[in-house]
């Protein structure tokens with residue numbers, strides 16, 4: 001760790017409850033100190049110079065001062081170095097935060113208007129409440145059923161968007177027992193402000209007790225294996241995912257896959273997801289495209305279970321390969337999931353959904369009636385401007 005951890009400052013910042021928190025606060029305080037330093041210098045000089053060099057008589061003509069190269073170089077270097085230091089510290093923290101460490105416990109997150117759904121590796125599910133063990137690295141594999149949300153743990157100083165049709169990652173290691181806030185920090189509709197919850201950090205032994213409390217939960221790997229069978233994946237990918245008419249899935253995760261057309265791709269969570277929903281997007285070299293799309297047939301939870309099952313077939317690779325920053329790629333996907341495909345079928349999720357789904361008719365009427373007055377408004381103001389111009393230019397020569 002390069003960065004020092006600053007201690008918690010009560011009332012100024014949220015509690016510190018993760019390994020990241022002290023470091024984020026350190027950068028924050030540094031920014032603060034830097035800002036105060038420059039504000040002090042600039043405002044002091046502003047006041048001193050305006051008094052010192054004030055105009056002393058009406059006829060005074062200021063004496064010309066030639067610049068000083070030394071001074072200019074010094075000032076610019078100081079500013080350059082201090083602002084680049086913000087970049088270096090910020091970039092360092094960014095890499096720590098968005099590079100998921102190996103061997104982390106994996107929790108699945110699905111955002112939905114307006115709740116957070118969590119699933120533990122054991123299969124235990126929670127909504128708007130999350131129990132986690134202390135001193136354990138926890139990796140979140142996250143997506144959303146409808147619109148973009150953003151999962152924020154203020155006490156851990158970490159957050160990340162959850163984006164439709166894609167997996168994003170987040171991780172933290174809690175350092176202090178307690179109950180802390182969970183917020184959604186991306187405006188996502190009417191009840192955005194209520195889309196929160198709490199994270200409960202427990203001693204690892206307490207967590208084990210808590211998680212073993214409901215023994216009849218099916219783990220995501222188990223559920224994924226059942227889906228693999230019930231969806232008929234075995235008929236092409238083999239009963240044990242060893243391959244057949246379609247590529248083998250054993251030891252796939254984390255591997256470099258050669259594709260038709262000579263390109264290749266790392267088989268991460270996003271690639272597996274894409275291949276289930278849109279098999280034609282990236283076809284493995286040497287195999288015909290036989291697979292139908294499963295778009296619209298699987299919920300986000302089921303997709304995550306299938307992906308988790310496929311990951312479990314590569315035990316040596318399962319950890320720490322997927323390094324997904326919040327906005328790693330901005331290319332819109334081919335065949336981006338539809339709202340229906342994402343399960344946003346309730347009227348509530350449509351109502352405040354920014355992706356479209358405005359009731360037809362309403363928009364046309366509003367746009368039509370709105371356009372007419374605006375149009376006439378601009379023409380009249382344009383005409384007014386034209387007549388005003390000669391008037392405003394004319395007095396000038398008279399005044400001179």
Ligand code: CUA
Nearest residue numbers: 149184186188
């Ligand atoms: Cu979800 Cu704001």
